[in-house]
Amino acid sequence: MHHSKSRNNTLLVLIARYETSEETLAELELQSSREDRVYDKGEHAFSFVLIVPSSSAPFERCVHGRIFHTLEAVVQGEGRMGSNIEASVPIYLVANPAPVGETSDLNIRAEGFNERLGPYSIAIVARNLTVGGLLHFDARLAALPSRTQIVSVSTIIVAHYTINSNQRLSQPPQFATKATKLFVLDANNPPIPQTQVPTKIPPASTTRRDRKPEEPLTTVEPGESYQVMHLVRLPNDDTIRPSTPQGTKTPIDTRHELVLEIVFKNINEDHEAxxxxxxxxxxPITLSSCACMVPSLLVPAYTVDDTPPPLSKSPLTTTFWDIKCTDKCMCTVSMEDLVKEFRAAEERERTTHSQRALQASSRGVTTVVSWDDLNGDKFDYEPIGRA
Known part of the structure; x- marks a missing residue:
């Protein structure tokens, strides 16, 4: 009798205490007749299909806890003195929020009018919105009503965590928020021309601060327009974690919001800012795992003479701590290759006029607040809501 199990292990970091739990997601039992239980000397392979529920918690490793999975195989009564033969190997479960075999694109269009800035439009596009992927921002102020200083343009990705206890079901969930600044464009860090693509984009934490923060990025005259476009790469999975798809049963639920800020000052008739x-x-956005690349989401083509892969000779000593990005991970793709793929997708969209690419997401919230509410240069984010 042969058993195969997919097991979920959870380590939660709650306030002032740790919590661990274990859960079997799926189990398969292979029955053998008495005649089939006599095997020749050597190695033997047993084919099986183990269906893991789609609501299973995916792999997670954040500051609030870890969720990892192992695949266990048990042969009952075939060891020494009738004992069981057991082996286990860590597996990497990833949830893909997109349809089967597809990736998650993003196409956000926000338009509006403000008394101090006039009409504005914001476009945020991603061909495959994943951890470690690319985001293209395009912000345009069509006609400013008065002389205006554009101080800075920045983008923040905000993660909202909901942590539920598996052991104390009556305990209310805990909430946490983490804001990660993706880029800052100001006088110290001006936009890069679209014709120049750097091999590596520095994170916002490395932006220069050697000038006075009051110095504007640019000054726009009345009636003139202002446009800024920027291509940014999202951090790797050590910095941000993917979103949790709806319907997932997990103690660590993650939601994301993308925030774009334009800091400005209107100049009065006395030329004072x-x-x-x-x-x-x-x-609100759904951020896919860095493992949700096209090569990772497609099953290899079958051939007439398909043979099973050879058995591994290496011992099963790998632990979940050793699971890292593979060659089919967005984090390992170079910036140059990502930009080439992005430009190629733009060209295909321009020639085919894909109806899907023209569908815009109108969800979102737009507000104009005083800079004093943000406590100066410190970003103090509070959820505005999900539209």
Missing amino acids: GKAAVLRTVH
Whole structure:
């Protein structure tokens, strides 16, 4: 009798205590007749299919806890003195929120009018919205009503965590928020021309601060327009974690919002700059795992003479701590290759006029707040809501 199990292990970091739990997600039992239980000397392979429920918690490793999985095989009564033969290997479960075999694209369009900035439009596009992927931002102020200083343009990705206890079901969930700044464009860090693509984009934490923060990025005259486009790479899975798909049963639930901020100052008739204000747009997004690449989501083609893969000769000593990004992970793709793929997708979209690419997401919240509400240069984010 042969058993195969897919097991989920959870380590939660709650306030002032740790919590661990274990759960069997799926189990398969292969029955053998008495005649089939006599095997020749050597290695033997047993084919099986183990269906893991789609609601299973995916792999997770964040500051609030870890979720990892192991595949266990048990041969009952075939060991020494009738004992069981057992072996286990860690597996990497990833949840893909997109349809089967597809990737998660993003196409956000936000348009509006503000008394201090006039009409504005914001476009955020991603060909495959994953951890370690690319995001393209395009913000345009069509006609400013007065002389205006554009102080900075920045983008933040906000993660909202909901942590539930598996042992104390009556305990209310805990909530946590983490804001990661993706980029800052200001006088110290001006936009890079679209014709120049750097091999590596530095994170926002390395931006220069050697000038006074009051110095504007640019000054726009009345009636003139202002447009800024920026291509940014999302951090790897050590910095941000993927979103949790709806319907997932997990003690660590993650939701994301994308925030774009334009800090500006209106200049009065006395040529004096007023207080800084912020045009802020907030959009809920679903961020896929860095493992959700096209090569990873497609099954290899079958051939007539298909043979099973050879048995591994290496001992099963790998632990979940050793699971890292593979060659089919977005984090390992170079910036140059990502940009080439992005440009190629743009060209295909331009020639085919794909109807799917023209579908825009209108969800989001746009507000104009005083710079004083943000405590100066510190980003103090509070959820505005999900539209």
